[in-house]
Amino acid sequence: MVALQTYFPDWKNLAIHESSPGNRGVSPRLQRECPSYLPSQFFPDVPLGTCHENVGCENLESLTFANASFDVHITQDVMEHVFNPARAFCEIARTLRPGGGHVFTTPLVNKTRTSAVRAPCRMTDKSSTFSRQSTKATPLPPTVPW
Secondary structure (H helix, E strand, C coil): CHHHHHHCCCHHHCCEEEECCCCCCHHHHHHHHCCCEEEEECCCCCCCCCEECCEEECCCCCCCCCCCCEEEEEEECCHHHCCCHHHHHHHHHHHEEEEEEEEEECCCCCCCCCCCCCCCEEECCCCEEECCCCCCCCCCCCCEEC
């Protein structure tokens, strides 16, 4: 909230998109106090740009929003889960209004542990998919459309 209040003190009157909001911290406050706040999640079986359970379905790598739609994008611990972060950053920049910004967080780097690929991306003609390799988490279906 400090970054938002510092760089966008009029945040309550701005158009703000948040990808994958949580149910604690800044997300509930934005929901309550910012009339132009738009949360989104990625739902693999829901068409992009549609609403599911009062939340928009969006893929940061291929946003359905028009150019210059938002004053601020917020992603909290999200970018490390994106298959193509460069593409996501380009989409965020495309949908920002002049003078807008992207407020984001990422977890600390753990240099003592090796990273593990959990969901490799396989590009096809017009879409990508991911599949489960090995994880101790809840099993995913063998192939999920992206």
